[in-house]
Amino acid sequence: MNKDANDINCKRFPLGGLWTNGYLFYESGEGRNAFFVDPGGDAQEVIDYVKNNSLKLKAVLLTHGHLDHLSGIEKFVPIVGQEIYIAQEDSRLLKRPPEEAKEMLRMECGGVENFKTLANGSVLSFGSLEVKVIATPGHTPGSLCYLVSEGDKKMLVSGDTLFAQSVGRTDFPGGDWDTLVRSLKKLAELPDDLRVLPGHGPDTTIGQERSHNPFWP
Numbered sequence: 001m002n003k004d005a006n007d008i009n010c011k012r013f014p015l016g017g018l019w020t021n022g023y024l025f026y027e028s029g030e031g032r033n034a035f036f037v038d039p040g041g042d043a044q045e046v047i048d049y050v051k052n053n054s055l056k057l058k059a060v061l062l063t064h065g066h067l068d069h070l071s072g073i074e075k076f077v078p079i080v081g082q083e084i085y086i087a088q089e090d091s092r093l094l095k096r097p098p099e100e101a102k103e104m105l106r107m108e109c110g111g112v113e114n115f116k117t118l119a120n121g122s123v124l125s126f127g128s129l130e131v132k133v134i135a136t137p138g139h140t141p142g143s144l145c146y147l148v149s150e151g152d153k154k155m156l157v158s159g160d161t162l163f164a165q166s167v168g169r170t171d172f173p174g175g176d177w178d179t180l181v182r183s184l185k186k187l188a189e190l191p192d193d194l195r196v197l198p199g200h201g202p203d204t205t206i207g208q209e210r211s212h213n214p215f216w217p
Contacts, residue, residue: 007195008129008150011049016041018068021199023157025129025148026055033127035059037146037157038199039072047075058126059083063159063199064143065093066172073112084115085124087135090142091117118144136161136187138180139168145187155195156206162187162196164204167215185217 013022020040027033034055036046050057060076063069065086073084073094086094094112118124120135132147139160146157160168161183170177192207209216 008148008153008155010148010155010197012197013043013046013049015039015043015046016068016071019200020068021197021201022046022072023197024049024055025126026053027127027129028150029128031127032056033058033129035061035124035126035129035131036076037061038063038069038159039076040068040070041072043072043075047079050079059085059124061124061131061146061157062086062090062094063145063157063161064140065090066140066160067093069159069199070094077112082114082116084112085118086115087142087144088117088119089137090140091115093140134186136180136183138170138176138183140172141174143168143183147190155197156187156190157197158187158199160199162209162213163198163200164196164202165209165213166201167213168199181217184215188217 009026009028011024015022020038022039023037024046025035032055034057057079059080094115118133122133124131128150130149134145134147136143136145143159143161145161148155170180190206194206196204196206
């Protein structure tokens, strides 16, 4: 991921067998507060980066409950405790990851019992970093996007709702195409220059997707 001078501090970690994009956001100033989005595999390299750069990891945020976005969550529990966030609609997938998903993806995760839930419009703050929650169901009932701000700088983490020139699948249990289209219409209200960090593949912008994504509403 190429960093623009106007971007928030963010480091991408492709994790797990499906190379799920995990994102570590951290403050630009001296506060060193940080949070991580979507630990989709063994995240020891993330934890090492946090320690080596003297960051204060405050929370883990999940864009949705699929195993390829949370299979590394257990390693973070000793660090962040209950500061693990997911939509209520996908919370059962975090508590008890489905056995069929474990078999299909060849991933192991015992799940997490203690966490917090988010809803559309929820706002989280980590020092100078602010995260606004945008509920974007469709790929799963509890899919979320995170609009991350630091001062005037903004970036959108889109999970598996929106990719570069594509969108999330809706043929898994709980997926629904019409619901996803309504969610994409929400994202269509965002500015063209907003940088988008998807759950898989390269980053993009709202403007690029408005112009080139064949699924754009």
